[in-house]
Amino acid sequence: MAKVKPRVKVPKSATVGEIVTIKTLISHKMETGLRKDKKTGELIPQDIIHSFDAKFNGETVFSTTLHAGISANPYVAFPLKVTGAGELEFTWHADGDKTYSKKSKLKVA
Amino acid sequence: MSDKMQLVAINRRHFVLGAAGVAALATLPSLSFAESNGWEEAMKGLIGDATPAEGRVSLELPEIAENGNTVPFTVSVESAMTDNDYVKAVHIFSAGNPRPDMASFMFTPSNGVAEASSRMRLGKTQDVVAVAEMSNGDVFMASQTVKVTIGGCGG
Numbered sequence: 001m002a003k004v005k006p007r008v009k010v011p012k013s014a015t016v017g018e019i020v021t022i023k024t025l026i027s028h029k030m031e032t033g034l035r036k037d038k039k040t041g042e043l044i045p046q047d048i049i050h051s052f053d054a055k056f057n058g059e060t061v062f063s064t065t066l067h068a069g070i071s072a073n074p075y076v077a078f079p080l081k082v083t084g085a086g087e088l089e090f091t092w093h094a095d096g097d098k099t100y101s102k103k104s105k106l107k108v109a
Numbered sequence: 110m111s112d113k114m115q116l117v118a119i120n121r122r123h124f125v126l127g128a129a130g131v132a133a134l135a136t137l138p139s140l141s142f143a144e145s146n147g148w149e150e151a152m153k154g155l156i157g158d159a160t161p162a163e164g165r166v167s168l169e170l171p172e173i174a175e176n177g178n179t180v181p182f183t184v185s186v187e188s189a190m191t192d193n194d195y196v197k198a199v200h201i202f203s204a205g206n207p208r209p210d211m212a213s214f215m216f217t218p219s220n221g222v223a224e225a226s227s228r229m230r231l232g233k234t235q236d237v238v239a240v241a242e243m244s245n246g247d248v249f250m251a252s253q254t255v256k257v258t259i260g261g262c263g264g
Binding site for chain 1: 131178180186190201203206207208211212213214215216217219220221222224226227228229230261
């Protein structure tokens with residue numbers, strides 16, 4: 001399948017106490033498992049990103065469970081209350097024990 | 110003259126068949142619409158026997174979705190989001206897709222506010238339900254009907 005590419009948008013800088021929105025997107029077809037192959041008539045097996053979590057300085061701050069009802073290239077946006085500078089780590093878990101991750105720094109002005 | 114009679118007879122038969130066909134088509138969708146996809150059971154599986162109360166949850170969805178393949182939504186819950194009082198999770202269910210489970214968002218007090226956005230697939234016009242679990246065990250819900258012009262269940 002096409003290369004899976006995670007993308008994250010974190011504000012360039014934030015102030016302590018501010019609530020910022022973290023936007024994430026990963027390119028993934030989110031195959032539902034309900035579609036049939038037009039040529040063979042057989043069901044295409046499910047292949048989705050089934051969960052996602054975000055850690056700030058090693059502590060999980062937000063996580064989700066996703067099902068086949070979520071659109072291809074799943075986009076997830078969530079808030080974070082800034083307590084200080086640090087590192088955000090994002091992990092996506094796909095069917096077949098595949099994981100994708102990305103890190104980004106949060107700077108405090 | 111006899112030719113004309115025949116023509117009329119055929120037309121009448123077509124008309125009757127056509128009308129029956131339209132009637133059958135008209136009843137089919139309403140039948141399948143009344144059939145639940147089991148979202149109530151799916152909800153019980155996640156929140157147990159708690160009865161959700163209306164309020165505190167708001168679900169933002171377009172009233173009309175032209176493309177059911179990607180319908181943006183935002184769910185937010187009124188909460189102080191402190192260590193003692195916060196939103197633990199919000200579950201999203203579809204009442205009309207082949208599978209009722211859509212997504213669950215697990216919050217922590219570190220989020221500051223309880224709000225999350227994503228995009229969903231909707232196979233047809235239906236209700237979407239959001240259920241919020243609070244840290245003290247309270248459960249709230251909200252639902253919205255979305256009209257879908259082109260379904261998102263490709264085939």
